[in-house]
Amino acid sequence: xxxxxxxxxxxxxxxxxxxxxxxxxxxxxxxxxxxxxxxxxxxxxxxxxxxxxxxxxxxxxxxxxxxxxxxxxxxxxxxxxxxxxxxxxxxxxxxxxxxxxxxxxxxxxxxxxxxxxxxxxxxxxxxxxxxxxxxxxxxxxxxxxxxxxxxxxxxxxxxxxxxxxxxxxxxxxxxxxxxxxxxxxxxxxxxxxxxxxxxxxxxxxxxxxxxxxxxxxxxxxxxxxxxxxxxxxxxxxxxxxxxxxxxxxxxxxxxxxxxxxxxxxxxxxxxxxxxxxxxxxxxxxxxxxxxxxxxxxxxxxx
Numbered sequence: 001x002x003x004x005x006x007x008x009x010x011x012x013x014x015x016x017x018x019x020x021x022x023x024x025x026x027x028x029x030x031x032x033x034x035x036x037x038x039x040x041x042x043x044x045x046x047x048x049x050x051x052x053x054x055x056x057x058x059x060x061x062x063x064x065x066x067x068x069x070x071x072x073x074x075x076x077x078x079x080x081x082x083x084x085x086x087x088x089x090x091x092x093x094x095x096x097x098x099x100x101x102x103x104x105x106x107x108x109x110x111x112x113x114x115x116x117x118x119x120x121x122x123x124x125x126x127x128x129x130x131x132x133x134x135x136x137x138x139x140x141x142x143x144x145x146x147x148x149x150x151x152x153x154x155x156x157x158x159x160x161x162x163x164x165x166x167x168x169x170x171x172x173x174x175x176x177x178x179x180x181x182x183x184x185x186x187x188x189x190x191x192x193x194x195x196x197x198x199x200x201x202x203x204x205x206x207x208x209x210x211x212x213x214x215x216x217x218x219x220x221x222x223x224x225x226x227x228x229x230x231x232x233x234x235x236x237x238x239x240x241x242x243x244x245x246x247x248x249x250x251x252x253x254x255x256x257x258x259x260x261x262x263x264x265x266x267x268x269x270x271x272x273x274x275x276x277x278x279x280x281x282x283x284x285x286x287x288x289x290x291x292x293x294x295x296x297x298x299x300x301x302x
Contacts (some may be wrong), residue, residue: 002279003038004031005272006045007265015051029169035119036060038200042268052076063196083206085104086180089297090224094211101143103293104214108137108150110231110289115153118234119160130156143214149157149228157237168251178260182251185261186240186271193261194232197283201290207297232282234299239278248274 002095004020006013006134012023015033021030033054038061041047045064055062056076093099112133119127133153140146158174161183164173171183179185199222203211214230243249253267263271 002036002099002276003040004036005042007041007042007268008144008274009043011043012048013051013246014048015040015054020045033060034108036065040065042066054164061196061200064138065192065196073192073196075199077200077203077209085301086294086297087208088206089300090211090290093297094213094222098141100213101140101146104143104146105137107214107227107230108146108153109134111150111233112137114231115234116250118238119156121158122164126156126160131177143216146214154233161237161241165244179262181261182244182249182263183240183280185254185263186243186249187237189263190236190239190275191229191272193279194229194236195222195225196288197279198222198286198290200228201225201228201286204287205290205294207290207294221284228286228293230249231289232285234279235282235285239275243271244275283295 008024010024014021014023016030018033020031020033020036020039022031037059039055042065047062052062056061064074065073079130095101099206112130114266115183118129118131119130130153137146137225157282162171167184169183170181170204174187175184179188183273190245197244199209204223209222209225211217212225212227215221215223215226217223249270250265253264253270254261255264256262266291
């Protein structure tokens with residue numbers, strides 16, 4: 001298995017004889033630690049420090065996700081490749097506005113192309129509008145202007161999303177905290193899962209996930225990971241449409257409370273099964289984007 005997801009309450013995890021021991025009351029389950037590359041914990045999970053040490057030593061990422069309070073989610077990425085030269089060059093580039101603009105344009109152009117391809121099969125008129133943004137991206141004089149263009153593209157993406165889904169899902173616009181409807185709940189969860197995958201890609205190629213070029217440095221944000229996952233957002237949105245449009249998930253899988261609209265336990269199990277398939281494709285694209293950036297940095301170091 002590529003990753004182990006713990007999505008039950010009152011679970012404790014510990015390490016014993018090359019295995020992760022999962023305890024839930026009197027029950028005990030054993031998972032060979034060599035079989036996983038990520039441990040993803042939801043809700044209130046207790047881990048021993050011995051297990052956390054084993055995860056780091058073996059290059060296994062620990063990701064903790066809090067659906068209700070996203071700011072309390074975090075990742076402990078097993079950094080196996082600390083390429084100091086790349087990071088030093090990344091720091092220098094991050095201070096150069098022109099270099100940041102060039103790289104940010106590449107990010108936005110990549111996103112525009114992916115959104116265009118997806119829209120072209122659903123809404124040709126909208127796809128032509130999206131395609132016309134390519135020239136605007138190319139001539140943007142600064143990051144502020146570029147963000148305006150990209151923001152307009154993202155609004156088109158959400159409009160496309162709304163047109164494809166039935167009114168019963170009550171999706172009108174993107175609402176993050178708290179999500180107000182099933183579409184926003186799925187978008188938040190999918191974006192968050194992809195975001196931590198992008199952090200992992202940064203670490204794999206020896207890049208600092210905090211130092212972005214389009215998303216600039218800010219408190220407690222993996223800005224470079226945000227850059228790298230930005231072109232994948234249209235695919236995340238298409239994945240959400242697939243789940244709802246094909247009846248894989250429906251309104252009964254969600255509950256509404258003071259923390260907004262959230263996916264229930266059974267719905268999450270179904271979601272993870274389909275997300276694993278979705279991630280197989282998107283991970284390749286994410287690694288390709290990260291490899292491209294690493295090679296551009298390496299070219300300046302030769």
